[in-house]
Amino acid sequence: MNIIVCVKQVPGTTDVKINKETNTIIRDEAEAIINPFDEYAIEEGVRIKEKVGGSVTVLSMGIPKTAELLRETIAVGVDDAVLLTDRAFAGADTLATSYTLSMGIRKLGNYDLIICGKQATDGDTAQVGPSLAEKLGIPHTTNVRKIEEIREGYIRCQRMTDDGYEVVEMPLPAVITVVKEINEPRYPSIKGKLKAKKYEVKTLNAEDIGANLNLCGLNGSPTRVIKTFTPVHEIKAEMIEGTAREQAEKLADKLLAMRFVKCR
Amino acid sequence: MTGIEISAEKCVGCRLCIKECMFNAIEIKDKKAVINENCSLCGACVPSCKFDAIRIESDKKQETVDITEYNGVWVFAEQKRGAVSQVAFELLGEGRKLADALSVPLSAVLFGSNLQDEANKLIAYGADNVYYVDHQSVEHYNDESYTDIFVQLIKKYKPEIVLIGATTYGRSLAPRAASRLNTGLTADCTGLRIDPEKRLMLQTRPAFGGNLMATIICPDHRPQMATVRPKVMKPLEPDYSRNGEIIHPDVIIPADVKTKVLDSVQTVCETVSLTEADIVVSGGRGLGEAKNYALVEELARVLGGAAGASRAIVDAGWVDYSRQVGQTGKTVGPKVYFACGISGAVQHLAGMSSSDIIIAINKNPDAPIFKIATYGIVGDVLEVLPELIKKFRERLD
Numbered sequence: 001m002n003i004i005v006c007v008k009q010v011p012g013t014t015d016v017k018i019n020k021e022t023n024t025i026i027r028d029e030a031e032a033i034i035n036p037f038d039e040y041a042i043e044e045g046v047r048i049k050e051k052v053g054g055s056v057t058v059l060s061m062g063i064p065k066t067a068e069l070l071r072e073t074i075a076v077g078v079d080d081a082v083l084l085t086d087r088a089f090a091g092a093d094t095l096a097t098s099y100t101l102s103m104g105i106r107k108l109g110n111y112d113l114i115i116c117g118k119q120a121t122d123g124d125t126a127q128v129g130p131s132l133a134e135k136l137g138i139p140h141t142t143n144v145r146k147i148e149e150i151r152e153g154y155i156r157c158q159r160m161t162d163d164g165y166e167v168v169e170m171p172l173p174a175v176i177t178v179v180k181e182i183n184e185p186r187y188p189s190i191k192g193k194l195k196a197k198k199y200e201v202k203t204l205n206a207e208d209i210g211a212n213l214n215l216c217g218l219n220g221s222p223t224r225v226i227k228t229f230t231p232v233h234e235i236k237a238e239m240i241e242g243t244a245r246e247q248a249e250k251l252a253d254k255l256l257a258m259r260f261v262k263c264r
Numbered sequence: 265m266t267g268i269e270i271s272a273e274k275c276v277g278c279r280l281c282i283k284e285c286m287f288n289a290i291e292i293k294d295k296k297a298v299i300n301e302n303c304s305l306c307g308a309c310v311p312s313c314k315f316d317a318i319r320i321e322s323d324k325k326q327e328t329v330d331i332t333e334y335n336g337v338w339v340f341a342e343q344k345r346g347a348v349s350q351v352a353f354e355l356l357g358e359g360r361k362l363a364d365a366l367s368v369p370l371s372a373v374l375f376g377s378n379l380q381d382e383a384n385k386l387i388a389y390g391a392d393n394v395y396y397v398d399h400q401s402v403e404h405y406n407d408e409s410y411t412d413i414f415v416q417l418i419k420k421y422k423p424e425i426v427l428i429g430a431t432t433y434g435r436s437l438a439p440r441a442a443s444r445l446n447t448g449l450t451a452d453c454t455g456l457r458i459d460p461e462k463r464l465m466l467q468t469r470p471a472f473g474g475n476l477m478a479t480i481i482c483p484d485h486r487p488q489m490a491t492v493r494p495k496v497m498k499p500l501e502p503d504y505s506r507n508g509e510i511i512h513p514d515v516i517i518p519a520d521v522k523t524k525v526l527d528s529v530q531t532v533c534e535t536v537s538l539t540e541a542d543i544v545v546s547g548g549r550g551l552g553e554a555k556n557y558a559l560v561e562e563l564a565r566v567l568g569g570a571a572g573a574s575r576a577i578v579d580a581g582w583v584d585y586s587r588q589v590g591q592t593g594k595t596v597g598p599k600v601y602f603a604c605g606i607s608g609a610v611q612h613l614a615g616m617s618s619s620d621i622i623i624a625i626n627k628n629p630d631a632p633i634f635k636i637a638t639y640g641i642v643g644d645v646l647e648v649l650p651e652l653i654k655k656f657r658e659r660l661d
């Protein structure tokens with residue numbers, strides 16, 4: 001079973017702070033990380049390989065520096081890491097990203113299962129998985145929390161829905177996106193780390209994957225950001241003073257008077 | 265060449281753009297800003313420049329469609345077990361405004377069987393017509409067949425705007441359909457407007473973990489597609505005297521669907537669901553320890569509401585993720601929202617700021633939550649909550 005895991009480099013800051021005076025983001029020197037959801041995707045790929053055999057390749061579209069992060073994935077059981085990198089890929093929205101990834105995957109060829117994270121924490125769009133499946137012309141299932149069965153040409157998995165879950169089966173090749181409930185990613189082993197150190201990430205540019213430059217990066221992105229701004233909230237709170245008891249009393253009076261809170 | 269260009273003539277080396285750049289992609293060399301290889305062409309630096317020195321250029325024209333052929337606003341009306349999801353009514357409320365601003369019709373798209381009453385309800389909530397695909401095979405959501413039929417309809421009727429609820433299914437259907445149509449899709453919009461001159465939909469959504477808002481357009485491709493999370497928009501009051509047409513479009517029901525849904529299990533049956541509740545009482549790290557969450561649950565129970573939580577206490581393992589309110593949790597829009605010991609981080613606000621009345625209880629008078637609160641109580645939650653529970657019990661029971 002040949003598995004491709006799509007991973008994205010995202011800013012490592014969990015709490016982006018805003019400079020109140022200039023209304024701009026305070027850049028944290030914290031380095032970039034692999035999108036946390038993609039760690040689960042990698043782990044699931046490695047687990048499937050350990051169970052049924054085959055190989056796991058991580059694939060990313062990103063800046064050259066992403067290679068360092070990809071190399072580290074070798075330490076947790078990934079066999080190969082491929083980085084699609086080219087100036088022409090910059091500025092991609094989810095459609096152009098999906099196109100570029102699909103061309104990279106076609107170039108790698110011979111795949112059974114593609115695993116993506118549920119979403120990337122920088123944009124939280126969750127669009128690349130389904131969009132990529134469409135570009136490859138294969139089925140997909142999002143929010144997979146468990147793989148019940150996987151074998152040559154077949155997968156059956158549980159997908160989390162808004163109020164429960166459903167069991168979905170698809171022929172392979174297919175794309176799944178995984179939620180963090182699916183597994184607990186392992187730590188790299190010492191042996192793995194040594195292997196990662198020696199590993200050289202393969203890089204491919206637009207020409208290597210035969211990408212149409214009109215469909216990549218900014219050129220291939222139908223959407224445009226025209227403005228960014230910091231959210232402002234203008235309501236001014238009415239402060240309720242007094243002891244805890246008095247505050248509770250006054251608030252209860254107000255809410256009851258407005259009939260939002262009704263007597264039973 | 266596609267890319268960011270900084271005019272050396274106009275640039276004064278003021279470093280404003282460097283502050284704006286999330287990717288450490290701008291440096292100063294010889295007193296001028298230059299872009300390095302970290303650049304992702306996100307465009308954040310462009311408006312930051314006070315000297316109009318930064319431009320983002322795309323050199324090749326994309327293959328575009330004749331956008332003038334596209335007309336009308338559509339709402340995908342997701343249905344589950346025969347009932348249209350609330351988010352569809354909310355989208356119709358918003359869609360009505362967009363359609364009126366453009367002077368075009370508003371339509372709902374409904375898949376399922378035996379849903380005549382639901383179709384009428386969509387009209388009552390603002391649709392001018394309903395494209396209703398009445399077939400047993402689409403009773404339950406299926407990525408393959410839904411995408412196939414939805415795209416057939418979009419290609420045939422050519423709507424200029426398509427809105428889809430950002431539910432599990434909507435977030436799967438929308439990108440798959442947009443990808444097949446080669447058009448843009450903006451996820452989780454919190455604001456939609458029409459630019460009257462260009463007749464474009466201005467789509468605003470949180471970016472960078474909610475710390476910034478971004479306004480996005482889709483100028484040259486159609487339809488302009490957006491998803492919106494439940495509870496972000498407000499439905500209209502239903503008016504059953506409204507006239508509308510139910511259209512049974514001719515579509516080819518895909519015969520050989522490879523993806524099969526074998527079983528669908530409903531596991532979440534809270535007494536009052538968080539997203540539907542009129543009153544939500546949420547607790548945060550200010551509760552101090554896990555056992556104090558019982559106060560939040562008790563107040564919710566007394567008021568007949570639901571209990572929510574900030575991510576801090578979900579991550580700490582005090583409560584289940586299903587209670588998390590915020591950007592990476594649920595969006596709620598109740599009549600009354602209590603934030604108890606919650607600081608009011610932007611990511612939390614993203615999930616509750618559309619509540620009608622917000623009550624903040626926090627011992628720090630400078631907590632950001634007070635900025636969006638309707639009523640603020642500066643105090644210790646462990647003292648105020650028991651008093652509130654007592655007061656409401658006295659009055660309500």
Ligand SMILES: Cc1cc2nc3c(=O)[nH]c(=O)nc-3n(C[C@H](O)[C@H](O)[C@H](O)COP(=O)(O)OP(=O)(O)OC[C@H]3O[C@@H](n4cnc5c(N)ncnc54)[C@H](O)[C@@H]3O)c2cc1C
Pocket residue numbers: 013014015016121473547548549550551552573574575576577588589590591592593594604605606607608609610611612615625626627628631643644645646
């Ligand atoms: C990408 C991303 C997504 C995120 N998504 C979400 C999300 O969906 N939902 C979410 O909630 N957060 C989310 N967060 C986290 C968010 O940034 C905050 O860290 C989180 O909301 C803080 O939770 P809190 O307010 O409970 O805790 P804190 O920030 O620690 O605040 C605790 C508050 O309690 C007050 N307090 C302390 N003791 C008392 C007392 N005895 N009585 C009264 N008040 C007291 C303090 O003054 C403080 O204001 C996200 C972050 C990122 C980066």
Ligand SMILES: Nc1ncnc2c1ncn2[C@@H]1O[C@H](COP(=O)(O)O)[C@@H](O)[C@H]1O
Pocket residue numbers: 005006007008009035037038041059060061062094097101115116117118119120121123124125126127128129
């Ligand atoms: N540039 C990229 N390179 C590789 N995989 C990506 C990239 N962008 C997104 N993905 C994959 O798509 C998933 C969803 O991302 P998003 O649609 O950006 O929220 C991620 O978890 C990754 O698995």
